[in-house]
Amino acid sequence: MRIHQLRALVAIADAGSVRGAARLLNSSPAAITQSLQQLEGDLDLQLVARTPSGVTLTQSGQTLLEHARLIVSQIARAEQALDAMRGETRRRLSIAVSAWVAMTFLPEAVVRFRQRMPDVQLEFFEGLLAIANPRLRDGRLDMYIGRKTPGGTSSEFTYRPLFSTTCAVVARRNHPRAESRTLEALLDLDWLVALDPETEGSAPYKMFAQHNLPVPRSIHFLHSLSVAVALLQRTDMVSIFPWPLIELCASRDALCAIPVREQLDDSMIDIITRTGQPSDATSRCFIDCLVESIRDEAWTSTPDIRRVMHSVELLI
Incomplete structure (x- = not known):
């Protein structure tokens, strides 16, 4: 060959x-x-x-x-x-980014990166497991800023933790079940959840099992935040969002968190790379710019960023 x-x-x-x-x-x-x-x-x-x-x-x-x-x-x-080594800049950097990170820290990180490496072409993907993991595995993606496979301990990827946050059930404002206090009260609704091919889509089913509940009658999988928001706004479907995303979408997209008493699994955001992949100056520079943006108290004092930071635990 x-x-x-x-x-x-x-x-x-x-x-x-x-x-x-x-x-x-x-x-x-x-x-x-x-x-x-x-x-x-x-x-x-x-x-x-x-x-x-x-x-x-x-x-x-x-x-x-x-x-x-x-x-x-x-x-x-x-x-x-x-x-x-010859002084020539790498031409492209491919990154998948979790939605709420893209809506908060990514723009500032990109501005800083472009100032330092103006000749590098950036390529971004939506940071969903079904999109990011296959591309990261076969080398089409340089890094993934998002959550790892639930319960995953695979040695093929390396993780650098950034944030930890909780999740909540989300629906449109004025949803008929908006004041529900239990997951059980929502079982007959249509659920929208991100498909995780690594676990064959079993993650949402396990969530109900750990609270001794039957699986909802209808679970649908998605691969796009914009599709999820559009469906939630105009139907009685419900979904599961990390709290930072709820903070950003609640007022803008007329969504709300349903105050169920069950504790949902935490969501971890990591910088994920393929194990054994040699580090390079372009990737290191982008990671440095992202971390600097997260740590920059002057920049993170804006209202949207401040609300998000109240809903996460910083791990760097």
């Missing part, structure tokens, strides 16, 4: 076609096809199935893709590290 062959496989998977892969790699469709055929010939395996609508990866192709992404990513990091 050669690196150009693995790059071709990754590009085909991302683009969904040979032509699209050629555009991604600034190459020709003939060169991409040749690289793929050589790779399949060397392995004596079919990696790609051609269809009228494009191409799809076979099971063998999917298995190799996981490793190919990591190898391609590591080669890119090695090239960037050598570029840095």
